[in-house]
Every structure is written in C-alpha cells, then in structure tokens.
Amino acid sequence: MSTVRIAGVGLIPFGSYGDRAGRELFAAAALAAFEDAGVEREAVDQLNYGNFMGALTEHQGHQAPLMAEAAGLSCPAITYEEACASSGAAIREAVRTIRSGEAEVILAGGMERMTTLDTGEATAALAIAADELYEVRGGVTFPSAYALMARAYFETFGGDREDLAHIAVKNHKNGAANPHAQFRKEISLERALDSPPVATPLSLYDACPISDGASAVLLVSEAFADDHDLDAPVSITGTGQGGDRLALQDRETMAETPATAAAAKEAYADAGITADDVDFAEVHDCFTIAEVMAIESLGLVEPGEGITAAREGRTTADGEIPINLSGGLKAKGHPVGASGGSQIAEVTHLLRGDHPNSDAVEDTTVGLTHSAGGTVGSAVVTVLEVEQ
C-alpha cells in the first residue's frame, strides 16, 4: 500500500479566542500549513474538515465550504463529524482518497469554537456526543460518564486517584514547553490531588479544558512530493477506525475500549507493524482515565498496567514509550473538531525534530495518534513514520 506524505502542518495556540469567528482560526492554521509545506493553494484538490458542535456554539453548519473560502481554496469541501474524533476521521478519509488516486493533495484538519458557551452550557453541548435517549436524559454528562468508566476500571484492574494524578502531572509537564498548549505550566501531584471533585473519582485536574482551536495538515501523494521536490520526511503509513455502541450501558465492559483496539489492529496491519514498533503516541486523554484505557487498548502496555504507567515513569518524556508529549488534550487543550488534526501535527513535529520535546524521541521513527469520539463509541488510529 502506498504511503501518503505530510507536506506541512499548521496549528494555532489553543485557548480562548473571545469573539473571533471560527473561520479566522481555521484560516490561520491553514496558512501555517501552507507556509510549512511550500505548496500553492491552487494545488489542493479537496478539503476534509472536522467540526463537531458549530451548530450550537456559532450557529454555523455547512462549514466546509466556508472554511475552504477562509483558507483561500477553490475546491470541493466536506465536513466530517465523529464527535471528538472528527478531524481524526477527516484525515483518515483523506489518506484513503489520496491512496485511491482520486486526489493528489488534500488539506485536512478541523476547528472548534467552544468558549462562546459558559462551562455549564459547553458541558451540555458536548453531551450530544452521548446517547440522548438512554444516557443524557438520565443525567449523564461526559465527566460523569468517564467517572463511571474510572470506577469500572478500578474495580477490574485496581488503581486510585493518585495514579490518575500522575498522568495529569506528566501531561502538564509535557505541555509546559509547547507554544501551542493552552496550559503551559507544570503542576504538583499535591495540586492535582487537592483539586475540587468534578465527578468522583475524577477531579478538576483529571479533565481537559474547554478550548478554541484549529489544526491543518497538508497531505500529498508520494508522486506529488517527488515531482515537487518537497521536504516531506513524515508519512502516514497506516490508519484504522473502530466503532462501538454509543451508550455505556449497552457495552459488555466499561473498563476497556474495544473501538480503540479495533482501530489499532487495522492501523497496525495497514502499516505492517505491531504495537511493539510504536516509539511514542498522542492519545485521547479527555480525562486522565481515558489515557489509561487508550494505551492498554492500543497494546502499548498490558491490560491493567496503564494505570501505573505514568507513576512508574514508563510513559513520561524519558520513559520507554512517551505518551502525550504535546501535553495531550489535558494540558494542550481540546477544541473538539481540531484535536485529531492537532495530534497529527504534533507527531509530525516530533518526528521531524522541530518540536520543543523532540529530544525525548530522538532517533525514533514511528509515532501514533489515537482520536476517540464520546466515551469511545468511535476511534481512529493513525501511524506516522519518518524517513531516516
């Protein structure tokens, strides 16, 4: 299977953008990607765009043609909505379209404005990623859903709040060096443990923030990269997607995430690698417990080992398999529709050696991204590799 090259990536710092329109944010990320790539806008065949809650936060649907216009493009544009995995799905489909030969150059990414709502409103809006009939009407929001998953995990494999706090400490430490991170400060274990409860056993520092942000990735065929003599050492060599029942109550277990395992199995086979070949990963840590389940379902650690991996230093920057060197959703921020693209951009920088945390992965060749929707009712996994 032919690979797809990453010609350039573009990010804006995640955070709060006041009254700026979402189109401005995506335009800025796209501009950065074009500057990084050295590719003309006229070469773009298609825009694959991810957005989740624009109908609620900006009263704006039909965003793809609007974002194409904002990015200076004149090409067909498609919006992908897969909850928190929206731009992960948009990028996976872009890879498949380029491989098929139907396009040579696709701009893919996403955007989310969230701070137009207050925290309560945003939490209610995010809940549309859960099952409205069988979860939301019963009072489930995402903090409570992940709290249920954490309790199920603790009952199945053991672990406690302090194990989770070590993940928050690790991700904040990683994010402190990242110019695109919403939170650029380290936190102490005590501070994480003393933070106010949100939904027991999860407290404030177990949760990612409400964020505005955008991401853009310029994907090209190998032939295009060669013909245009592009400096594009990083390729996407594998993708996979998995699905599950949307409502937690309909699943066999709440302590594991089979959609992630299915996506990883497909992505590894697609890339011709195994989990053992992965050197580092950006995973979907909307809550600290989500990182635990992600690295287990991805096969990066054994079942039951994810909970202590940060505490034991296995997933820290100097550990055997660094996780979320960007800061993760936890510290970098989680503008829902932008997060999947942001992960791809961060891994690209890390593999190219031009990321503030690149030293942690020097001489490595395989990075992975994992993007999940809702309580992992959907998951997208992408394998990235760099030429030596």
Place this chain on the structure above:
Amino acid sequence: MSTVRIAGVGLIPFGSYGDRAGRELFAAAALAAFEDAGVEREAVDQLNYGNFMGALTEHQGHQAPLMAEAAGLSCPAITYEEACASSGAAIREAVRTIRSGEAEVILAGGMERMTTLDTGEATAALAIAADELYEVRGGVTFPSAYALMARAYFETFGGDREDLAHIAVKNHKNGAANPHAQFRKEISLERALDSPPVATPLSLYDACPISDGASAVLLVSEAFADDHDLDAPVSITGTGQGGDRLALQDRETMAETPATAAAAKEAYADAGITADDVDFAEVHDCFTIAEVMAIESLGLVEPGEGITAAREGRTTADGEIPINLSGGLKAKGHPVGASGGSQIAEVTHLLRGDHPNSDAVEDTTVGLTHSAGGTVGSAVVTVLEVEQ
C-alpha cells in the same frame, strides 16, 4: 473506472413522525434496503451517514455509530455534513471508497428529524447552512435567499411567478403516485398562484415542506455483486462535487449555480457521458426556482430555458427530460440529511422499472441525481445507469 452496484435501496414515507426517535427512522430505511438487496448485515464494511441538524432538532450529534447500532451493524461509521447535500456527499464518498478497493460493501444514506421544531424554529435552524456572520445576522433565511436568487434570475433571463407555479404543479402531479411522498395530491395552477406569499416572488407552493425521513442505499463492488449473484442492475457510474462561496453576496452572480456546473462536469467525465445522454433527473428543488437553476447548470436545458421548461411540458413526465418524477423535494418532502439518498433510491426504482412512475422512463438507461447544500454553496451530482 470500475462502477459501483446498487444492491438495494430503502425508504420510508416522508412526513411527520411525532415523537419517534431519528434512529427508528433510519433503522426502518436500512431494514428496507437489506430486504431489497438480499445481503446480510455482516457483509457491511462501513456506514456512510448524512445528517445536518441533529444537534438542534434531537440534541444528538455523533450519530453515525448510533445509526450503525440501530441498523444492526458492527462496523466503522462516519457522519457526513454538507447541509442539504449531506447524504449526497456520504454516497459519493462511499462510491470512491469502494472503487479504491478499501471496502466491498457500504451502507450509505441519511436521516433528518425536523418536525420536532415548529416552522419558525425550523427555519432558524436551517439557516445554519447560510453564512451566519454575513447573511443570517442580516436577516437572511432560506426562503428570502432563494427569493433573491429568483429576482436575480428574472432580471437576467426573464420569467415570472406563473412559470414557477408550473413547476410546483408538475412536481405535485409526480408525487401524487409516490407512496413515499409527503404530499400525495395534485394541485391546480390557480391554487399555486393563490398561495400566500413567503418571500416575494416566492409563495407557499414554491417551497418544499418541513419533513422527517430517512433513506438508505446499499452499495457493493462489482466483484461482490458477481460473487453473490445479486440482482443489482443499477450502477453508479459517475460522481462529482462542486463548491462555491457560502454567502450569496460573495458570488459573481445569483442567477446561476456554478457549484452544480462543476459537479456535473466532473460526474459526466467520470461516467464518460455528456448531458445529452441523461434521460431523466432528480434535482434539488427546495424552492421551485432552484429546479430552474439546477437543470440549466446541469446542462439539461440551455441557460434561460429552465424557467419555461415545465410550462412547455419539456420536464413533465411525458416530456423530453422528466425532472423530479418522485415529486422532488417540493412534493416528496425534504428531510435534509436524507434527501440525497432518497434521490438515489428513487432513480434506482425508476431505472429498475419498479417505481409507480417508471412508465415515464421506460427503455431509458441514464438517470441523474443533483443534491445541493444551502444556496448551492456545495453540490453533488451522481450518474446512475441500468443494464439493458
């Protein structure tokens, strides 16, 4: 380029479904498609699903995995959002994915619940397909936007309200025989002309209704159809997509729809045909004036001739090129996310000879569908052909 076979199609009558959940509607359409196809659910590799305004009408996003579950599927599922062209885009991407060899069987379609809102609320919700900053805040809704387009058309090419009324009469006549149509009654020219004004020059019978509905199309590779000895005489032989500025004010003209022309050009080239080869079409007549611009931009009539085509009997069931034999969005109804898939299902029935209006297209081989988003900021065109 290999073709993609339509193994089966499923529709439910469009209309008002009271308090039934959207998932029930899509499950019913999917069930009908599986029964029509004689294919097992286990064979499905992927669900491509279109929905536009579920966040506003059912407070439900992340619908694709939910609909997969409702349809009895265990496979990855993706939501496509392209405003009123959402399932048109979902089906186009399904065709491209099957052609690439990455999937053999894809269920594609869409669903929309709209009658959960009253007419005023639904009109406001639909407006998220327009440019919120530069159109909606200025008071533009879709009836007024299409009224502006009608005025621009009249100034450029001539025409009047009576010409438009002939289109409404034609589509109601076609819809009267369709068991899936929301309005199954003929109307007189006088009744159309006497209907109350909505946005001058458009009146009530120039507008499609607010609808609930779902559609499902089971697409398979030629190899799968052959291996399983399927009775699947209709193929999708070409697709195309075009885009335009979202806001009317940013376009060079409001009297033409270049996104449709671009989509048609690509679809015709893809299928290896010209507009002259098209025997009949389902086009996006959210308002009567939209049908006029569609058939001109598709090249089915010359520029300026679309306005009188219905009056002159060129586009009636017994005319040279029947348009909207299903009743169109005007009489069949327009559950936004379902409409593109509905058009494909209707053309499939017409080409197979098992549609109440099949007599009108006996011995023809090429049907076309045209699905548009907003004021044609995006457009998807699909060419269908039947084996003789």
